[in-house]
Amino acid sequence: MHTIDWLDLPNQVNARDVGGLPVAGGGRTRSGVLMRCETPDLLTPESVVRLHTAYGVRHVFDLRSHGEGLERAEWAGLTRHHLPLLGRRAGEAADAAAREVGDISAGQVDVADGEEGFDLGDVDVYGAGRLYLRMAERGRESFARALELLTDDDSGPTIVHCTAGKDRTGILVAMLLLLVDVDRDAIVADYSATQTNLVEMFRRIDELPRQPRLKPGAPASAALRDAAPQSMETFLDGLAERYGTAAEFFLKAGAQPVWIERWRERFLDA
Structure with missing residues (x-):
């Protein structure tokens, strides 16, 4: 059974390396290549330094919407790439909409509208998975761009985040793992590892300003604040x-x- 490789970052409880995962036919993913975490709004200055010095991170992929979270500051030694999966309309309207809606964990209406008629107050753990597929399709351009950045001449150790680090981050990481044939059970287990500190993580996120908030009268089901297999x-x-x-x-x-x-060449250990 794979042991979760948690990152030691002050005030982060959902940060981990996805190296060491078993690959079909033998081999494992390489450590120090792809990492994941929750919102960087929780990172202390010490955490930012540790990302670069202790873990060698060079690139940060921010999957949040426009206007979601605190203002993005420059970090020494790190390049931050904004690759929003949702709410990509331009201008102030996008910022306002993102602050109102945000992450699926907070009831992401952006992906719930449409022919399937999702009721975010009544989505079960299976419905959350169907919403994930719609999120992936809505953000396909950002996914392709992420893969390009991970494999260009300036690529290097990368950490991916959204707000909770489980929905948008979870589906991008899962698909990057699928590209190298990581065992399905390991992909599911990596996603579900968020459950370990989930209550404490949301407590901290909910205390921060400019995080996703539910619109009045539109409560999200418990399944959207879970990381069920x-x-x-x-x-x-x-x-x-x-x-x-x-x-x-x-x-x-x-x-x-x-x-x-x-x-595959960069992420697989022989």
Whole structure:
């Protein structure tokens, strides 16, 4: 059984390296390549320094919407890339909308509208997985861009985050793991590791300004503040049914085949 490699970052409880995961046919993912965490609004100055000096992080992928979270400051030695998956409308209207809606954990209406008619107050753990697939499709351009950045000449150790570090972060990380054939059970287990400190994490996030908030009268179900294995399993099933493979999803999103080849070279231990 894989041991979760938690990062030692002051005031972060959901930060981890996704290296060491078993790959179909043998081998494991390489440590120090891809990491994940919750909102950097919780990071202390010491944490930012440790990201660069102790863990070698060079790039930060921010998947949050425009206007979500505190103002993004520059970090010495780190390049921050804003790759919003949702709420990408330009201008002040986007900022206002993002502050009102934000993460799926807070009831992301942006992905709930449409033909399926999701009721965010009554979404179960399987419905959360179906919402994940819609999120992936809505943010496909950012996913393709993330893969490009992970494999270009300036690539290096990268940490991915959104607000809770489980929904938007969870589906991007899961698909990057799928690209190198990580065992399905390991992908689900990595996603569900967020449950370990989930209550404490949300307590800290809810105390911060400019975080996603529910619109009045639109409560989200408990499933949207969970990281149940069934949610990730439903997402993986839906992805396979609609696209066949994660590679096909990325290619249809605009990724180049060579990016997938380079990602496998960089992320797999022989």
